[in-house]
Amino acid sequence: MNAADDKTIVKDYFNSTGFDRWRRIYGDGEVNKVQLDIREGHQQTVDTVISWLTDDGNLATLSICDAGCGVGSLSIPLAQAGAKLYASDISEKMVGEAKERAEALLGNNSNPTFTVQDLETLSGKYHTVICLDVLIHYPQDKAAEMISHLCSMGESRIILSFAPKTLALSLLKKIGSFFPGPSKATRAYLHREADVVKILESNGFVIQRKAMTKTRFYFSRLLEATRN
Template sequence: MAFVASSGWAGGQSRTTVRLCAPRQAVRNVGARVIPARGPVMQLTQKDDKKEVEEYFNNTGFERWNKIYSEDAEVNNVQKDIRTGHNQTIQRILAWIDADGDAQYKTFCDAGCGVGSLAIPLTQRGAIVSASDISAAMVKEARERADVQLGDKAMNVSFAVSDLENLSGSYDTVFCIDVMIHYPDEKLKEMISHLSNCAERRMIITFAPYTILLGMLKSFGSLFPGPSKATRAYLHSESYVEGILKELGWQVKRRDFVKSKFYFSTILEAVKQA
């Protein structure tokens, strides 16, 4: 449910972690952006990351991103650009589903569902959807939107408060959209592996890619000060993510890249290797 519009560097290893720890350069994710943090900072555990994300998206983050994920809420130009980018990601994923013609009566897991931007249109297409998010505020909003938009079909989607590590069940397709930004490289394989265990046929995932371009955009960081807006953010190289999928027995079938001024997202669709 979070995105990267700029990063703090323009070079590095093929597996680049944008993390608040020394000796690597650290960044803060400010709303939809990432700005560099100067000097050494304290190493934090993944549990600390998770708690920070949960608190952020139940409070300040929920207020901000709920507006971004809405079609008619008043937002500034940066937020409007991110809204457009996120919607493009959702529409491209739905286009893949529509092209395959397999939404109706199939089971889908939307891990990190936010306010239901993907889960609800999937349900409208006749899918059976199990959606979850670490934020109780996001889940509450998703349920309310589903009740309004789906009518009788609302019974075909369930929303639960859960982190990725506690997901269970088996589904035709597992989605994880704009969530990997909260996971450092050292936790990414564990998270993708768990999602893999829940997916029978397909996974569709997105992540904020490491690119030189993101490093060139770091100057935008000064436009959005305020520590209350910050959560840690991590960028991942496409080759690293694809390598994890291959090791777990998946191969990338389709890929796409959504780019706007303040939103960047790589989309991978992976299917089980024959």
């Protein structure tokens, strides 16, 4: 399978059975134990990003691109805090859900601005570009292209998350425990942190902060890089 096939799989999955599953995971309704674990892990990653941005004390002055916004788990609270959000996702259904959640919490507001786009067609310039839990769906060569494109849009900062390629996680993935049961619907790609850092550095960014979220079924390395 090539990268184009991966993109088609991701788009089709999150517009069909995957949409219902992940809408529940990213919501607050009843889910099974595995889904609850993933929900809690994802929320920890989102909370870390929000804390980084709010601790800087200038959130209300920022323009932020949330590439792969899902149902708005990050975009909506950042918009509530005053940042200008431009959010996109490859899944039309995910974007529709994000709009509904934003309207319920923020009213009929133009912030965040939501669009249905794949990452490669995004354009514009933003103070901060964020991409959470997207790279896991793509192999290294495609991930490198995506990161470089995101860097071209980031005027000051890039924040990325990815599933780190370590011996332990590689073994878990190999035996089928990385995404157990029915949650295993798209291929899960692990990425070496050194490779991701090298791509960021080659595009003129330097690492500022790191974090790691690790639960039973959710593993995410978070990197913040600023333009050198």
